[in-house]
Amino acid sequence: MxxxxxxxxxxLRTAIAGSDEPVEGLRLMVESGGCAGLKYMMGLVGEAEPSDVLVEQAGIKVFVDPMSIAYLEGTTVDFVTSLEGAGFTFDNPKATWSCSCGKSFG
Structure with a gap:
C-alpha cells in the first residue's frame, strides 16, 4: 500500500482545488531514467486508466499503473517545506539507494 x-x-488538496481542469486524482508512476536508474513521476489527472491500481486515502485518489506498483509498494509520499524549497519526497523501502535529489532510485 x-x-x-x-x-x-x-x-494535493490545494493543488486539486487550484487546478484549471477537472481532477480525479494523482497519477504516481516509475519510469526509467534519473541518475539512479529509475525516477518517480507524478501529476494530477482527469481520469484513471482502465488498468490502474487505485489507492485512496483521506479522499485523495492515487492511480498507479500495474508496472509501477511493484516498485512503489510500501512507499510513503510526504510534502516537505525547508529553506531549500518545498516539494514531495518519497520514502521507498524497495529502493536500495537513491540520488541526492531524492527523485530517482535504484
Missing part, C-alpha cells in the same frame, strides 16, 4: 502523509494530502 502507498501512504500519503497529512502534509502530502494537504498539498
Amino acid at each position: 502507498i501512504q500519503l502523509t497529512e502534509a502530502a494530502v494537504d498539498a
